[in-house]
Structure formats: structure tokens, C-alpha cells
Amino acid sequence: MLSALRAEAAFAPESGIIRVMNHARASGKPIIPLVAGEGHQPTPQFICQAASDSLRAGETFYTYQKGLPELRQALSDYHKRHFDRDLVADRFIVTGSGMQAIQLCIQAVAGAGEEVLVPTPAWPNFAAALGVMGAKPVSVPMQFDSQSWALDIDALEAAITPKTRALFVNSPCNPTGWVADADLLNALLKFARKHDLWIIADEVYNRFFYSGARAPSFYDLMEADDKILFVNTFSKxxxxxxxxxxxxSAPPALQQVFENLVQYSTSGVAAFMQRAAIAALNDGDSFVDAQVAYCHKGRDLVCDALEATGKIRLERPRGAFYLFFGLNDFPDTMELGIRLVDEVGVAMSPGEAFGPGGAGFMRMCFARDHDDLISATDGMTSWLAPSD
Ligand SMILES: Cc1ncc(COP(=O)(O)O)c(C=O)c1O
Structure with a gap:
């Protein structure tokens, strides 16, 4: 049966993250869930209220493919507040998730057999979505020098071929928490201009930055004619x-193209969800600030506890909400992920799920309840201690 399908669909890889998640679910035991990329708090009431008001008001019909004009304007205002740039509402196309934003950007720039450079470790969905499209992710491993992660422009240069169409840049990074500084973003932009590549800038964790109001962004450097597609989400x-x-967020000249791509996939995001998104943008700044502050404390809590074991390699993440740590004695982290569920009662993601460069590491989401983080790190500390 499988062989009757398109190979790209039939053999799309199973996500290593979902594998551990499913193992935790199947165990039937209470497991501390640090595996997925989400916090423990439900969506704030003022956002839910906007959605239910919309439904009650009868906003249940087909809607704008590109997004409600009010939402696109709210996105423009949000970017003015946080990035101090005048970006017209026409730049913004509303999508059914960050994942769909990625998918449509791939559809727009990379066809069958074409290549996209992906610094790894990276969130696996990007490379897998490229593969499903028949395009090819070209992994460019980042280096971990026992203290910090680094991306080398020469390694990107070496990976260029006549088929290279784009460069994927995820900063702050899931899973490493690495953040590109302004100089590196500048160098990446020059590199993309030189080779006439698109940049797909995944800045979904931009606000989760622990040494300033937000992480450096391509918005700080971009010229009007730069080929940059930003993907983002309300999720985080x-x-x-x-x-x-x-x-x-794309150059306004591409509006019609993206409207078409939305039309031929989901045909738009439900109006009540868009009303919720407007409330989030217009009234949600203090909620975001509180979340980031909570994650900052969570980061320090897990890093302090794990560093104290003396058995763990890590860089204290500068952004996003994941700790990517290495355990010297456990090279097979898929097996380790399963053992930690069974023996410690904690679910985390195996590093090899994030591509070359991730092997030997585990990813822990620290955007979680601090009591859970304390129980998880206590459990890890005892598990790692010699049992004499
Ligand atoms: C780096 C990165 N980009 C994009 C997304 C997509 O977010 P969503 O599909 O939930 O909107 C995620 C989600 O984990 C992510 O980590």
C-alpha cells in the first residue's frame, strides 16, 4: 500500500519528539511533560472572550484569505511597537499556524530537487516539510565548543550549490536557545544577497530573549528589496x-501569491480565531512580558540544578524556552528519552530528532510550572548520582 503513495509522503520521517511523547502517554503513569514546546498556562481569558464574542455574533462564514483587515493592521501596529518599523498591513498574511506559514514559504521558494540550507540542530518540522514538497534540506551543522553554539558562514558557503534557493534562520533557536547577534544577522544577510537566496526567518521566539526586550531581528537590518520571508505564530x-x-510577513508585492497559496490550502483562518489574535496583539503585551519573566526564572532554575551535577554540558540559553544539554555517557538520546520516561517520570525530546549536531543532547522545555521543573531536575540529579 505504502509503495502506491508518493515517496515523499510515504517516507516522511516520524518526529522523534512525538515518539517520546507517545511513549509517555502509553506508559499510563503521571509523567512530567517537558517534551513539547509549550507552557502550562491556558490562553488568557481576554483572548478566549474575543473568540467567543465573535462566534456569538455570527462570524461563522468564509473570510478573507489573507486575514481580516483589522488583524493585518494589528500586526502592523505590533511590529511598530516592538521593532520600531513602519511595515504596511499589506505585508502580513494570516496563516493556520506557524507551521503553515513555513509550509507556504517553502511552496513559494523551493520546488522539487531544489535546496535550502538549514543550520542544525533545528526544529525538525522545517526539514521534513521541505522533504514532503520534494525539495532538499541541506544541513549545515553548528558547532558546540563545550560552552556555546556557533554558526560558521564559511560552512554555509561550502554548502552552496547551483540548486540552493534559500537559507532558513531560526533565531532564537529551537532547540539550542542560541541567538544570532546583529553582526551575525548582518553577515547572513550579506551572504544571502551575494548568492541571491531567500531568507526564511523564523523569529517565533523573538520575544523570549533573556538580555533585553527582544532578540536582534532581520527587521533591524532589512532593506525594502531584501528577499526575506518572516514566519511567526500566536502559539508561543x-x-x-x-x-x-x-x-x-513578506514583501507587499507577494501579497497576491500568498493569497493564492492560502486559497489552495486552508482557504483562510476562521474569523473567530482571528478576532482572538487581534485581542492578543492589541491587549497582550503585559501577558507576554509576564510569560518571558517566568521562563527566565525557569531557565535559571533548571540550569543551576543541572550544572550542579557536574555531569552535564550546556550553554545557558539566551533565548527561546528550551535547554539543550548533553550527557556524556548517553550517546543514544532516543533510548535515553525512553529511559527517562520509564525511570525518572520525565518526558524530554531526544537531540537526534533535531538533525546532525543534535546527537548526544536532550531538549527540555522550561516554559513549565516551576514545581514541575524542580521535581524533574531533582529526579534527574538522583538518577545521575552514583548508586553506592
Ligand atoms: C522554531 C519554530 N518555528 C515554528 C513553530 C511553529 O509553531 P506553530 O505551528 O505552533 O504555530 C515552532 C513550534 O514549536 C517552532 O519551534
Whole structure:
């Protein structure tokens, strides 16, 4: 049966993250869930209220493919507030999640057999979505020098071929928490201009930055004619992972193209979800600030506890909400992920799920309840201690 399908669909890889998640679910035991990329708080009431008001008002019909004009304007205002740039509402296309934003950007720039450079470790969905499209992710491993992660422009240069169409840049990074500084973003932009590549800038964790109001962004450097597609989501900033709503920010000249791509996929995001997204953007700044502050404390809590074991390699993440740590004695982290569920009662993601460069590491989400983080690190500390 499988062989009757398109190979790209039939052999799309199973996500290593979902594998551990499913093992934890199947165990039937209470497991501390640090595996998925989400916090423990439900979406704030003022956002839910906007959605239910919309439904009650009868907004149940087909809607704008590109997004409600009010939402696109709210996105423009949000970017003015946080990035101090005048970006017209026409830049913004509302999508059914950050994942769909990624998918549509791939559809727009990379066809069958074409290549996209992906620094790894990276969130696996990007490379897998490229593969499903018949395009090819070209992994460019980042280096971990026992203290910090680094991306080398020469390694990107070496990976260029005549088929290279785009560069994927995820900063702050899931899973490593690495953040590109302004100099590196500048160097990446020059590199993309030189080779006439698109940049797909995944800045979904931009606000989760622990040494300033937000991480450096391509918005700080971009010229009007730069070929940059930004993908983003409501999932992380406003605790809306289950809603599935995101956005693309693209040069306004591409509006019609993206409208068509939305039309031929989901045909738009439900109006009530878009009303919720407007409330999140217009009234959600203090909620985001509180979430980031909570994650900052969570980061320090897990890093302090695990560093104290003396058995763990890590860089204290500068952004996003994951700790990517290495355990010297456990090279097979898929097996380790399963053992930690069974023996410690904690679910985390295996590093090899994030591509070359991730082997030997585990990813822990620290956007979680601090009591859970304490129980998880206590459990890990005892598990790692010699049993004499
Ligand atoms: C780096 C990155 N990009 C995009 C997304 C997509 O977010 P969503 O599909 O929940 O909107 C995620 C989710 O984990 C992510 O980590």
C-alpha cells in the first residue's frame, strides 16, 4: 500500500519528539511533560472572550484569505511597537499556524530537487516539510565548543550549490536557545544577497530573549528589496498553541501569491480565531512580558540544578524556552528519552530528532510550572548520582 503513495509522503520521517511523547502517554503513569514546546498556562481569558464574542455574533462564514483587515493592521501596529518599523498591513498574511506559514514559504521558494540550507540542530518540522514538497534540506551543522553554539558562514558557503534557493534562520533557536547577534544577522544577510537566496526567518521566539526586550531581528537590518520571508505564530507569545494561527510577513508585492497559496490550502483562518489574535496583539503585551519573566526564572532554575551535577554540558540559553544539554555517557538520546520516561517520570525530546549536531543532547522545555521543573531536575540529579 505504502509503495502506491508518493515517496515523499510515504517516507516522511516520524518526529522523534512525538515518539517520546507517545511513549509517555502509553506508559499510563503521571509523567512530567517537558517534551513539547509549550507552557502550562491556558490562553488568557481576554483572548478566549474575543473568540467567543465573535462566534456569538455570527462570524461563522468564509473570510478573507489573507486575514481580516483589522488583524493585518494589528500586526502592523505590533511590529511598530516592538521593532520600531513602519511595515504596511499589506505585508502580513494570516496563516493556520506557524507551521503553515513555513509550509507556504517553502511552496513559494523551493520546488522539487531544489535546496535550502538549514543550520542544525533545528526544529525538525522545517526539514521534513521541505522533504514532503520534494525539495532538499541541506544541513549545515553548528558547532558546540563545550560552552556555546556557533554558526560558521564559511560552512554555509561550502554548502552552496547551483540548486540552493534559500537559507532558513531560526533565531532564537529551537532547540539550542542560541541567538544570532546583529553582526551575525548582518553577515547572513550579506551572504544571502551575494548568492541571491531567500531568507526564511523564523523569529517565533523573538520575544523570549533573556538580555533585553527582544532578540536582534532581520527587521533591524532589512532593506525594502531584501528577499526575506518572516514566519511567526500566536502559539508561543500568547499561550495559543492549540489554536493554530500564525502569520507570514513578506514583501507587499507577494501579497497576491500568498493569497493564492492560502486559497489552495486552508482557504483562510476562521474569523473567530482571528478576532482572538487581534485581542492578543492589541491587549497582550503585559501577558507576554509576564510569560518571558517566568521562563527566565525557569531557565535559571533548571540550569543551576543541572550544572550542579557536574555531569552535564550546556550553554545557558539566551533565548527561546528550551535547554539543550548533553550527557556524556548517553550517546543514544532516543533510548535515553525512553529511559527517562520509564525511570525518572520525565518526558524530554531526544537531540537526534533535531538533525546532525543534535546527537548526544536532550531538549527540555522550561516554559513549565516551576514545581514541575524542580521535581524533574531533582529526579534527574538522583538518577545521575552514583548508586553506592
Ligand atoms: C522554531 C519554530 N518555528 C515554528 C513553530 C511553529 O509553531 P506553530 O505551528 O505552533 O504555530 C515552532 C513550534 O514549536 C517552532 O519551534
Amino acid at each position: 507569545n500568547w499561550a495559543m498553541t492549540g489554536w493554530r494561527v500564525g502569520w507570514i
